[in-house]
Structure formats: C-alpha cells, structure tokens
Amino acid sequence: MEEQALSLYELNGLVKRTIRDRMSETYWVQAELSDVRSNYSGHCYLEFIQKDASGNNLIAKARGTIWSNIYKMLKPYFEQETGQAFASGIKVLVRVSVDFHELYGYSLTVLDIDPTYTVGDMERKRREILRLLEEEGVIDLNKELEMPVLPQRIAVISSATAAGYGDFCNQLSNNPRGYGFYTELFPAIMQGERVEESIIAALDAIYARLEAFDVVVIIRGGGATSDLSGFDTYELAANCAQFPLPIITGIGHERDDTVIDLIAHTRVKTPTAAAAFLVACMDQVADRLDNLSFRLQQGVRNRLLWEHRRIEGLKQRIPSAVYKRISDAKYGLLAANRDLQMATRQFLSMKKHRLELLQQRLNDALPKKQLARGYSITLKNGKAVKDASALKEGDTLVTLLYKGKVESVIK
Numbered sequence: 535m536e537e538q539a540l541s542l543y544e545l546n547g548l549v550k551r552t553i554r555d556r557m558s559e560t561y562w563v564q565a566e567l568s569d570v571r572s573n574y575s576g577h578c579y580l581e582f583i584q585k586d587a588s589g590n591n592l593i594a595k596a597r598g599t600i601w602s603n604i605y606k607m608l609k610p611y612f613e614q615e616t617g618q619a620f621a622s623g624i625k626v627l628v629r630v631s632v633d634f635h636e637l638y639g640y641s642l643t644v645l646d647i648d649p650t651y652t653v654g655d656m657e658r659k660r661r662e663i664l665r666l667l668e669e670e671g672v673i674d675l676n677k678e679l680e681m682p683v684l685p686q687r688i689a690v691i692s693s694a695t696a697a698g699y700g701d702f703c704n705q706l707s708n709n710p711r712g713y714g715f716y717t718e719l720f721p722a723i724m725q726g727e728r729v730e731e732s733i734i735a736a737l738d739a740i741y742a743r744l745e746a747f748d749v750v751v752i753i754r755g756g757g758a759t760s761d762l763s764g765f766d767t768y769e770l771a772a773n774c775a776q777f778p779l780p781i782i783t784g785i786g787h788e789r790d791d792t793v794i795d796l797i798a799h800t801r802v803k804t805p806t807a808a809a810a811f812l813v814a815c816m817d818q819v820a821d822r823l824d825n826l827s828f829r830l831q832q833g834v835r836n837r838l839l840w841e842h843r844r845i846e847g848l849k850q851r852i853p854s855a856v857y858k859r860i861s862d863a864k865y866g867l868l869a870a871n872r873d874l875q876m877a878t879r880q881f882l883s884m885k886k887h888r889l890e891l892l893q894q895r896l897n898d899a900l901p902k903k904q905l906a907r908g909y910s911i912t913l914k915n916g917k918a919v920k921d922a923s924a925l926k927e928g929d930t931l932v933t934l935l936y937k938g939k940v941e942s943v944i945k
Contacts, residue, residue: 546637563628563629608620625651656766679799682780688717703717722735908936911934
C-alpha cells in the first residue's frame with residue numbers, strides 16, 4: 535500500500551496536469567465579485583461567488599487572479615464602459631482559464647471581461663427598483679411637487695471638500711443679476727459603500743428643519759464615474775421620491791442616469807448646472823416682474839396720455855359749452871319771466887274776480903240795499919232795536935226807511 539500511495543504534492547500535481555490537459559481552453563463565466571483587492575505589484579486577487587435563487591446562500595466559490603498586465607487595462611476599460619467601480623458585489627461576465635496550483639489549489643485566471651453583461655445587470659437592478667417604486671405609487675411624487683417661485687433657501691447635500699460644492703456656491707453667489715441665495719451644507723459621503731446611509735441621514739436632518747428650505751440639491755463633483763453605484767439603491771430612491779421638497783440632482787455623470795436622477799424633481803449634469811438652473815428659475819421670475827413693470831408703466835403712460843387728450847378736448851369744448859349754458863340759462867330766464875308774468879296776471883285776475891265777488895256780496899249786504907227791498911231799521915238812542923221786550927213806554931224810536939225816516943214814541 536505504501537508503494538502505491540501518493541504524496542499530497544504528487545496528488546495535487548496530478549490534478550494540475552489533468553486540469554491542464556482536459557481544460558486547456560478558456561471559458562466565459564458569470565459570477566459575482568467578492569473580496570476584490572490589489573497589491574503593490576499591481577495584481578488583483580478576488581473571489582468569484584454564486585448564490586442561490588433567494589440570494590442568501592452561497593452555492594459556489596472560486597479564487598481568482600488578474601495579473602497586473604491585464605488588470606491595468608481591464609479595470610479602467612470596465613469602469614469607463616459601465617460607470618461602475620470594479621469592486622465587490624457586482625456581477626460580471628469574465629473569460630477565464632482554469633488553473634490548479636499544488637500549494638494554492640484551484641483558481642481562475644481572468645483574461646477578459648464583457649462590460650455589457652454588467653451594464654445589463656445594473657440596468658436590471660435599476661428597472662427592478664423603479665418597478666417597486668411604481669408599484670408603491672411613489673415614483674413620481676417628487677416630480678409632481680411644484681418648484682417654489684423663488685428657490686433661494688437651498689439645502690445642499692454634498693461632500694464639504696468636493697470641488698463641485700465650491701463650484702456650485704461660486705456660481706450662485708456670482709450670478710449676473712446679483713440674486714441673494716442662502717445655502718446650508720449637509721455633509722455626506724458621495725462615493726463608496728456609505729453613500730446610501732450618508733445621504734439618507736442628510737435628508738433626515740433637512741426634514742427636521744423643513745420650513746427653513748425651498749429645495750434640496752444633491753451634488754457631487756470631482757469623483758470617478760465608477761463610484762455611482764451608491765446612488766442606485768432602493769432605500770435612497772424611496773427616500774428621495776417621497777421627500778416633501780423638490781430635489782435637484784447634479785452628480786456629474788453625463789452619460790447615464792442613476793436611479794435618484796430618474797425620480798428627482800429635476801436632473802442636471804453637474805453642480806454648476808444645478809446652480810445655473812436655480813439662477814434660471816430666479817431669472818424667470820425677474821423677467822416676469824420686469825415685464826409686468828413695463829406693462830404697468832406703459833399702461834400708466836397710456837392712461838395719462840388718454841386723460842390729457844380728454845382734458846384738452848374738454849378745454850376746447852368749455853367756451854362753446856359755457857356759451858350754450860349761458861344761452862340756455864338766458865332762454866330759461868326769459869321763459870321763466872314770461873311764465874311768471876302770465877302766472878302773475880292769472881293770479882291777479884283771479885284775485886280781482888274774487889274781490890269783485892266779495893264786493894258784490896258786501897254791496898248786497900249794505901243796509902241801503904236792504905232798505906231798498908222794503909226792510910226798515912228801528913233805532914233807539916242811535917242803536918238798532920232787536921228785541922221788543924227791551925222797549926218801554928215813552929221810549930223814542932227812529933225808524934229808517936229807504937226814503938226818509940219816521941220818529942215815534944211808545945205809548
């Protein structure tokens with residue numbers, strides 16, 4: 535038995551020769567990257583893993599190597615094409631050769647990579663996130679918010695040391711019309727694994743002081759386009775979509791849109807473009823005010839001109855109007871005088887006729903008229919006798935007749 539036994543080294547050598555003989559070709563393999571690291575020599579060491587359908591359990595794992603001469607070309611090519619860092623957690627399609635080392639065991643050597651597979655996987659993740667947001671009915675909530683008329687109070691989520699943040703502030707403060715903006719920075723990590731939790735924490739801090747701000751601006755400048763994976767997460771997208779203030783994104787990635795770009799109220803390419811957008815909002819209001827001011831001034835001038843012309847017309851009409859008014863008044867006075875004279879004559883005639891009637895009645899009531907009708911008047915001591923019982927014997931009476939008088943004594 536001892537003569538037939540192999541040492542471990544011999545067995546591993548046999549495995550190595552067998553693999554090289556039987557698996558001398560290269561293979562395209564789909565896997566997820568894990569534990570990606572590079573050393574001073576420029577080589578990259580990593581693990582390829584595969585999980586089950588639930589995504590919780592590992593079902594396969596292999597050690598991988600990318601030699602420096604390939605890695606220095608493969609990494610920038612992959613990141614440029616995908617906009618994704620060559621890092622753990624992403625799915626890749628790589629062409630590998632199968633190796634076995636007596637000491638280090640089974641491994642895969644990466645010879646090439648197909649970035650379109652990773653782009654497709656990233657796009658599938660984005661579509662899945664967007665599908666979930668749409669099913670929850672929140673995907674368009676931030677887009678549907680009304681942009682404030684004067685977006686001057688700005689909560690900025692960015693790295694304090696980012697060049698893009700400085701560009702944003704300079705663009706705002708040096709706007710041509712001199713608008714005043716208030717900006718407050720809510721520092722966040724804008725690349726790496728902590729992007730999601732850092733930006734959500736900043737949004738929570740802004741929410742606690744919601745009344746102090748008009749809009750939120752998320753900007754990033756100076757970083758590589760390969761550091762954008764943190765902006766393609768469900769939690770961050772859900773927080774941004776449901777945030778009660780309009781969100782403007784300018785994270786410096788011109789070719790592709792991240793998930794938060796797609797759900798934000800307004801997406802621009804760069805921090806400078808975000809500042810230009812806010813200045814343009816102010817320009818629109820200023821232009822409307824200028825237009826209203828011009829229309830108001832023009833309206834006042836037109837009204838004054840119209841009133842001036844109306845007054846001039848009235849001035850020209852005053853002499854003829856005065857003459858007509860005097861003429862009308864004179865005619866009125868003449869007519870009133872005629873009417874007064876006529877009324878006076880009628881009044882006097884009526885009064886004269888009435889006096890004549892009264893005179894007639896007075897004449898008819900005169901004693902002489904009564905005497906002429908056969909009546910007489912008996913006087914005692916010059917006073918008319920009205921009651922015979924008032925007379926006594928011996929009284930002297932004078933009876934007046936129409937013609938003459940008779941004296942008598944009562945016996």
